[in-house]
Amino acid sequence: MTTAGHTARDRLRQQLTHARDRSPYYRRLLGGGSGRGTAAELTELPLTTAADVAAAGPLGLTAVEPARIARYAESRDHRGRPLGAAATMGDLRRTTAAMAAALRPHVGPADLAFVAVPYELSGGAQDTDRALTALGAGVVGVGALSPVCPPERTADLVAALRPGVLATTPDRALAIHARLADAGAVPRALGQRIHLHLGGECAPVRAARTAELWGAVAIRAYGSTLTPAAGLPCVAGTAHLTTALYHAEVIDPDGSDPVPEGACGELVLTTLAAEATPLLRYRTGDLVRLTRCGCGDPRPALEQHGRVEDRWRGATGPARTAVALEQAALAVHGTGLHCATGWSAGRPTAVLDEADADTRRDVARALHALTGATWHVAAADRGAFLAAAARAGRRRLRPGDLEET
Structure with missing residues (x-):
């Protein structure tokens, strides 16, 4: 094993011990004992979900005494649940x-x-x-x-x-x-x-x-309140996993098994150096594919595909990510800057900004090639998209958002 491998293994072991011994949530869930701290042992542990974090409360995962907290941050997930995390000066x-x-x-x-x-x-x-x-x-x-x-x-x-x-x-x-x-x-x-x-x-x-x-x-x-700086840009601008701070798994978003290497799945992160808020196997709710970047950085690149809840499912075939649908639609010549996809009036629907009839037809063909479904493609002016995005906040736009007044 390389020196870097030993370092990652040591950090993982120390983080598991720290979480089990100091975090109220993980102490209740896992009990004491340091364990071996290996990646194999990690995958035997239960997954931590956003619901778990919200139920634990603002400082329920905090593994340091209050005097060491330098900052508390909080955000809300797609269901409106508050997800909070503390940080020490060392974390910051x-x-x-x-x-x-x-x-x-x-x-x-x-x-x-x-x-x-x-x-x-x-x-x-x-x-x-x-x-x-x-x-x-x-x-x-x-x-x-x-x-x-x-x-x-x-x-x-x-x-x-x-x-x-x-x-x-x-x-x-x-x-x-x-x-x-x-x-x-x-x-x-x-x-x-x-x-x-x-x-x-x-x-x-x-x-x-x-x-x-x-x-x-x-x-x-890429990051969140709970997982700051989890993915950072390389010289080419691609987000790479911050391997000094996080261990990553990619699992089936509808289960818990790992996906095949290079496949898209839900990103699960374990902190490697968090003092205040250690996380063990945290389900981020984000869909990613771990790839290689041409920049030469050996760390995996995070190809992001949107949220788990934003996937589109047809009558047959695999679920498609919102980002994959958007890429297929906007890669068509003549499209602009906006695309909302989903179900509307019982049929697969895509709404584009200011696309003419020929462009809409070509987009329908591209989406059919990706999904096997027959898509209805409509257009709305760019101002309608901007207004709908302001109303939706962090939530991804759906076709129905463009119909609101």
């Missing part, structure tokens, strides 16, 4: 160091960066903020939910300050672009170089088109 330093190292090829002291991610009870925005600051970049924390800085104010600040880096979701990047364009600005002339996409999984073709609108390059990070 490790996250900041990992993010700063990953962003160093893309961001430097000459950059001004806007962080358009919710700051309220959120860890992700603060983690990104600290990492950018550590690299010497100037940071404007515009957030996303603050009444002090509503979307209109964010657009005004972007026009006035011309940040070179925008850290946000693809949907928010499109919304800011639309507000600037409506105000008569030329977003491509504002000098943005880098879009750091945080959350809001979307098809690669859509991420590339969104960045192209600004004349920027899209890079990708």
Whole structure:
């Protein structure tokens, strides 16, 4: 075994011991005893779910005394359940160091960066903020939910300050672009170089088109309140698993068995260095494929395919991820920036932004080739998509969202 392998094994053993001995939740679930701390032993442990975390309460998984907590962060899952996690100063330093190292090829002291991610009870925005600051970049924390800085104010600040880096979701990047364009600005002339996409999984073709609108390059990070900095961009911008901080499994989203190597499944993460909130086999609810990237980084790349609950199921054949459907639709020539897929009026339906009849026909063919089903493809104007996205919040758009008034 390599030195790196020994290090990962040692970290896993120490994390299992720490969780069993110090976390109230895992002490009740697993009892004491250090165990061997091997990957084989890990797979024998029960999975931790979002429901488990929510039921445990704000500090139910916390494995350090209150005096050592440096920050508490919280988010809500698709069912509205609060998922909270505490962090020590050591946890925050490790996250900041990992993010700063990953962003160093893309961001430097000459950059001004806007962080358009919710700051309220959120860890992700603060983690990104600290990492950018550590690299010497100037940071404007515009957030996303603050009444002090509503979307209109964010657009005004972007026009006035011309940040070179925008850290946000693809949907928010499109919304800011639309507000600037409506105000008569030329977003491509504002000098943005880098879009750091945080959350809001979307098809690669859509991420590339969104960045192209600004004349920027899209890079990708992956994480959550419970699993900060789990995937960070390489020099090519692809998110790679942060193997110093996490052990990953990919399992059947409808069960618990591992999927074949290279197949898409639900990402399960075990922390390797968390002091305050250790997690053992946490079901993230996110669909991924572990792949290799051409950058040369040996760590697995996280090819993201959206949420488990957003899959589309037909009468026959396997379930298809929302991202796979979006990629198939938007890869068709003549499509734009938006696509909502799902069931509507009892039939598979895709809604595109401003696609003509020939394009809609070609999209229906592409979706049929992917799923074997006959799709109804409709169009809505881009403004309707932006309004629907604002109403939906973090939830992925469905065809019915475009019918709301």
